[in-house]
Amino acid sequence: MDASRRRFLRLAGTSGALSIVSGIAGAADYPARTVRLVVGGTPGSAPDVVARLTAHWLSQRLGQTVFIDNRNGASGNLATEAVVAAPPDGYTLLLISASNAINVTLYNKLKFNFVRDIAPVAGVVGFPMVVTVNASFPAKTLPELLSYAKEHPGKLNIGTPPIGSPQHVAGELLNMMTGADIVFVAYRGGPDAISDALGGQTQGVVGTVLLTIEQIRSGKLRPLAVTGQRRSELLPDVPTVNEAVPGFEASQWIGIGAPRHTSKEIIERLNREINAGLGDDALKARLIALGGAEIPGSAAEFERYIAGETGKWAKVIKFAGIKPE
Numbered sequence: 037m038d039a040s041r042r043r044f045l046r047l048a049g050t051s052g053a054l055s056i057v058s059g060i061a062g063a064a065d066y067p068a069r070t071v072r073l074v075v076g077g078t079p080g081s082a083p084d085v086v087a088r089l090t091a092h093w094l095s096q097r098l099g100q101t102v103f104i105d106n107r108n109g110a111s112g113n114l115a116t117e118a119v120v121a122a123p124p125d126g127y128t129l130l131l132i133s134a135s136n137a138i139n140v141t142l143y144n145k146l147k148f149n150f151v152r153d154i155a156p157v158a159g160v161v162g163f164p165m166v167v168t169v170n171a172s173f174p175a176k177t178l179p180e181l182l183s184y185a186k187e188h189p190g191k192l193n194i195g196t197p198p199i200g201s202p203q204h205v206a207g208e209l210l211n212m213m214t215g216a217d218i219v220f221v222a223y224r225g226g227p228d229a230i231s232d233a234l235g236g237q238t239q240g241v242v243g244t245v246l247l248t249i250e251q252i253r254s255g256k257l258r259p260l261a262v263t264g265q266r267r268s269e270l271l272p273d274v275p276t277v278n279e280a281v282p283g284f285e286a287s288q289w290i291g292i293g294a295p296r297h298t299s300k301e302i303i304e305r306l307n308r309e310i311n312a313g314l315g316d317d318a319l320k321a322r323l324i325a326l327g328g329a330e331i332p333g334s335a336a337e338f339e340r341y342i343a344g345e346t347g348k349w350a351k352v353i354k355f356a357g358i359k360p361e
Contacts (some may be wrong), residue, residue: 053148063301066126067100073292074119075106075131076112082163082244082326086290087131089322093313094306102129111135111200111360115147120148124295126302130154132293134202136347137342141350142200142360151346154293155225156339157303158310159331161323162287164264165203166248166271167194167210168257169240170233178261178280181240182216189217193238195229196220199361203242205349206263206286208356213281233257243286245327250336263287280338289331289345291338 071144073091077083082263083107103214112135122128136150148154167178175181185192196203199222207220223229223240226247233241234256239246245268251257254272261277262268264284277284292310294303313319314330323330329339352358 040147047086063126063299063305066302066305067098069127070100071098071127071129073102073129073131074107074115076107076109076115076133076185077131078108079106082288083131083133083290084247085326086161086323086328087160089286089319090131090292090310090313090329093316093319094309097303097309097312099143108356109339111139111142111198113139113143116150116154117147120291121155122295124155124297124299124344126294126298126306128295129157129306130293131223131290132156133290134288134345135200137345138145138200138202138353140346141353142358154295155296155298155303156335156342157292157294157327157340158307158335159289159291159333159341160310160314161245161326161328162264162289162331163246163326163328164262165206165242166262166267166268166274167207167240167242167260167277168233168248168252168253169194169260170236171256171258172236173239173258175260176258178277181260182214182280183214185218190219193219193221195233195241196222197226197229198222198224202286202288202357203244205352205358207242208358209284209286210277210281210347212352212355213284230257249327249329264329268327269329270327282289285335288343291342292333301333303344 073087075084075087087104091104094102118304119128119130138152169175175184196207204220204222211218226243229241232238252259259274259276263277265285311332314332
């Protein structure tokens with residue numbers, strides 16, 4: 037081997053070693069500056085509120101400011117693109133949600149691969165939805181609603197937020213698991229769906245507990261079932277869907293992700309601090325007040341959860357033939 041070849045290999049080896057040492061040092065010093073949390077939602081939306089609660093907690097725990105960067109548009113895909121393109125150094129994070137898992141199948145020309153390009157960091161909160169009907173509709177329970185739907189196929193109209201939203205696909209999951217033929221009418225937003233349900237243009241609405249609870253408490257909407265694994269603390273007397281349809285579960289879950297190749301040490305640090313927040317009584321109370329339930333666990337557990345959600349919604353989207361607007 038000639039001298040120039042040996043010198044090249046020696047320099048290459050030194051460079052690689054320095055890179056590894058630099059990465060370890062960076063993780064040990066993390067964070068040394070401001071952290072950006074990218075949110076695919078508008079200020080004041082549920083994802084934005086959760087992001088700000090999480091950012092406030094992390095800022096206190098990390099000793100550095102965590103600021104919110106709202107990148108609304110394309111069902112969260114614009115925000116995801118921004119984070120995928122960012123350096124994997126822990127200084128750019130993504131607020132991820134059920135919509136990310138849905139979008140994997142809903143959109144066939146994304147500029148990224150969500151499962152491959154985003155590293156799960158930690159779950160934060162799950163918001164169950166609630167299946168409701170207007171006060172004049174005869175069904176008093178979910179089994180009665182399903183019986184009506186089977187006796188009148190295609191005649192029962194239930195409103196939801198936009199096509200491909202967690203509420204919309206949750207409704208189609210109910211059809212898939214029960215053989216019912218309910219027409220889920222996708223609106224531009226939840227308030228429009230509620231307005232038509234109250235006006236009789238549709239017979240009910242699937243919405244988050246927080247969105248529908250005012251109309252439920254006033255008696256204008258009748259709650260039949262919540263879609264989470266356990267009953268909502270805001271609606272403790274309302275059964276879950278899975279009490280009538282075993283195995284059913286759907287929620288608008290929210291968590292934190294980072295660019296793929298972010299160091300294990302940084303992910304573990306963030307996961308540890310987020311889980312500490314989820315164990316804090318004050319933060320937990322805020323999440324409950326929003327109609328949610330915390331999602332504690334390791335990064336690996338959150339990754340398995342996302343994989344299960346991605347697979348579940350892929351089946352539903354294909355079953356229902358859902359296409360993006």
